[in-house]
Amino acid sequence: MSELDLMRTALEEAAGRACFTCSFQAEDIVVLHLLRQVRADVPVLFLDTGYHFPDLIRYRDRLVDSWGINLINLESHLSREQQEKQFGALYRTDPSACCRIRKVEPLFRALENYSVWFTGLRREQSPTRANLPVEEAAILPSGRTLRKISPLALWKWNEVWSYLRVNEIPCAPLYEVGYPSIGCEPCTTPPTDPVNARSGRWGGAKLECGIHTFARRT
Numbered sequence: 001m002s003e004l005d006l007m008r009t010a011l012e013e014a015a016g017r018a019c020f021t022c023s024f025q026a027e028d029i030v031v032l033h034l035l036r037q038v039r040a041d042v043p044v045l046f047l048d049t050g051y052h053f054p055d056l057i058r059y060r061d062r063l064v065d066s067w068g069i070n071l072i073n074l075e076s077h078l079s080r081e082q083q084e085k086q087f088g089a090l091y092r093t094d095p096s097a098c099c100r101i102r103k104v105e106p107l108f109r110a111l112e113n114y115s116v117w118f119t120g121l122r123r124e125q126s127p128t129r130a131n132l133p134v135e136e137a138a139i140l141p142s143g144r145t146l147r148k149i150s151p152l153a154l155w156k157w158n159e160v161w162s163y164l165r166v167n168e169i170p171c172a173p174l175y176e177v178g179y180p181s182i183g184c185e186p187c188t189t190p191p192t193d194p195v196n197a198r199s200g201r202w203g204g205a206k207l208e209c210g211i212h213t214f215a216r217r218t
Helices: 003-014 026-038 054-067 080-087 095-111 157-166 173-177
Strands: 018-021 044-047 071-074 116-118 135-139 145-149
Touching (some): 003 018, 003 026, 018 026, 018 095, 026 157, 044 095, 071 095, 080 095
Parallel strands (some): 018 116, 044 071
16 A cells, blocks of 8 residues: 555544644655645644744745645643743753653644544664654553554655655655754754664754653553
8 A cells, every 4th residue: 555545544543533744854844745745734733842944944844835734733732931931951961851841742632633643754764763664653641542644654754855856746845955964953963873764863862852752552
């Protein structure tokens, strides 16, 4: 089954209760482009942490306008200012807690409303994703189970870029200055390990924000 056929079947079975988590990185743009061929108004969930690179936000906004994306910004209950007043620079002192407050908890609250969850994850992205299945069941902290689908799980980096080139889709400008994996600005540098694109995330202290590890698998 092709990626497009997989998406079409899953969207039909979801009966309007499917969503896509999108960080507007290259893989996500490929998935979004494919999804929109089946359902143009698919809800696109973006974790607006308050710490993103301004270039990424500008890129997101341009694409939202030009593609007419059904964007849903997810935010923490705490504003960036409130969090820093209460905890200081949590992204430095306890990045896992920062990710939990600004990413994991807002997303898991939103996912309660859906039955199918599309992602742009790939096995090649990180050692922590080496065994990523195309489809799995993800269990939220509430006990709710979702069908989690990563259509590009088996794709290679060159396939992602080939798709973008063939379809003449612009990518985020940060790729042009050495960022193959893009997270929050304070926690992202160019990779320290040339064979691990995510080695520039969180100063090498970890490789995952927790979204794909906190959601238990069956």
